[in-house]
Amino acid sequence: MDAFEQIIGQLLVEEKYWVRHSVKIDLTPEEKRSINKPSTLRPEIDIVAYNTISDPIYLLEVKSYASYRKELGKHWRNGYMQTGANPVTSGKVQGFHSD
Numbered sequence: 001m002d003a004f005e006q007i008i009g010q011l012l013v014e015e016k017y018w019v020r021h022s023v024k025i026d027l028t029p030e031e032k033r034s035i036n037k038p039s040t041l042r043p044e045i046d047i048v049a050y051n052t053i054s055d056p057i058y059l060l061e062v063k064s065y066a067s068y069r070k071e072l073g074k075h076w077r078n079g080y081m082q083t084g085a086n087p088v089t090s091g092k093v094q095g096f097h098s099d
Contacts, residue, residue, distance in 0.1 A: 004064040005046050017049040017058075 009019045023045045032038045047060040 005062045008060070008062050009047055012047070012049045016053065017051050020048045022046065023048045
């Protein structure tokens with residue numbers, strides 16, 4: 001876990017989230033095939049955050065500004081995220097789920 005992950009985790013704790021860092025996921029061979037990664041090792045989620053009051057669970061892959069400054073620079077101007085730069089809808093965030 002790097003310093004940036006620790007900072008994000010602490011911010012979530014201060015907002016009353018239950019937080020766990022570096023959570024490894026056990027996937028069955030069938031689940032690996034379903035996400036088109038049959039030879040993947042155990043994936044790791046940087047931060048799992050759960051709010052017991054409002055009940056959401058967040059699975060976060062945390063990257064520091066330094067590692068994404070070129071990408072972020074395309075979307076941020078004057079300290080504000082530009083319209084259409086949502087990382088979820090623009091395909092910048094990847095995830096998987098199981099029903």
